Amino acid sequence: MVVTGAAQGLGRAFAEHAAREGAAVVVNDVEGELAEAVAAGIRGFGGRASASVRSVAAPEQAAAVIEDCLAAFGKVDGLVNNPGLRHESPLADEDPARLKELIEVNVLGTFHCAINAAKVMRPGSSMVNLGSVSMVGQPGVTAYSASKGAVASMTVGWAVELKSRGIRVNAICPVAVTRMGPGGDPPEKSHRS
Template identity: 60%
Template sequence: MSLLSGKAVVITGSGQGLGRAFAHHAAAQGAAVVVNDIEAGLADEVAREIRALGGRAVSNGDSVADAERAAGLIEKCVTEFGTIDGLVNNAGVNYRAEPWADDPARMREVVEVNVLGPLFCGTAAATVMRARGGGAIVNVGSGSMIGQRRAAAYSASKGAVASMTASWAADLADHGIRVNAVAPVAWTRMARRDPSVVQTPEHTPERVAPLVTYLLSDLSAEVTGQILRFRGDILCVLRQTAIKDPVLERDAWSVEDIADAVGGDLREALEPPPSARWR
């Protein structure tokens, strides 16, 4: 029996790139797939490809940034396949801009698609999964969450994805719902359009797809609240934000006390400057 036999999953932004690879791999492992993409023609094409290979798939062209349409996307999965067992929040947009030249309209689009989209789809899916007693949500994050140059809006959006992953994992564990995130490195259209990305055409979306299938499958039944970094040849766990030792305590803190502490006892706990993390 295939890993996802009998399961129904929704994969957003799956008309191309990573999402398309996720949809094909999930279908090949037995899942019935709702292929969602705002470019409806691409979603239709991927769904046809899956059906031509003997799989089950339907397409959806709605924007996940609209709460009603996001809920309708989840409802379509239930209507077409009788249930929803998995959700992959993959849809996303990105751009680069210097902070002094950023565009409010583009910032808003990033937040609406990358943050509100997963929130709308995730809460709608969790409602159904809670009622049926279980499921799996996989959010697509990014290493950019630690702060990437010329990408403040995108970095902020992926930091939000990390936070919602941890929050949902805590809230939904008692209801049998696992929530994890992947932070993939892959050569996609988004990467090709970004001149700052090192060209790595061997890191194809297809190499990332098994990780998402694993998180949708029962093989990951004991795994939740994790962010897994994956490049196709490298797999590791990303640390969530947490308090670092030492924790200093005083009855009152003056400005000078704080300066002394940051320059003294806390100095070794300080994170490296951003220039040391991103080039």
């Protein structure tokens, strides 16, 4: 299975939990040293894991993550779509470049991975997309909120479309204290999961 954004935070927890339950996990993240460390830690407790240091915001890199899983483990039967970027900004001060990057990571990264996973998944496979309760709108983080609203919409569409192929698609909206949420790093910083 593939877990994106898995070098730290919730993604790391998802990857480690899946491995403890017997899954072979591709730990994907742009933070190479951290991704390698998570994969090594999983192997250290007897699990199977490899790192894939790629940005899923780029279509060809997202495709390569799925190929990495096929090469390492022979199949892709699970995808946890957890790419994450968040920043805080009043609407009038929103930076178009930061907004574009956030949408490319959170929305397009999720889309790119799902496209490529859907090509190779068999019946019984599962996709889990990371949403957020902020999808209903949250002042000061409307770019993030909008991206999670898009993920919710994509999840519903994919669940209906892929049901006939025996592929489950769900979303979760975890509530957790991470560096991406309030009380994490200072608000002027962008946060990646």
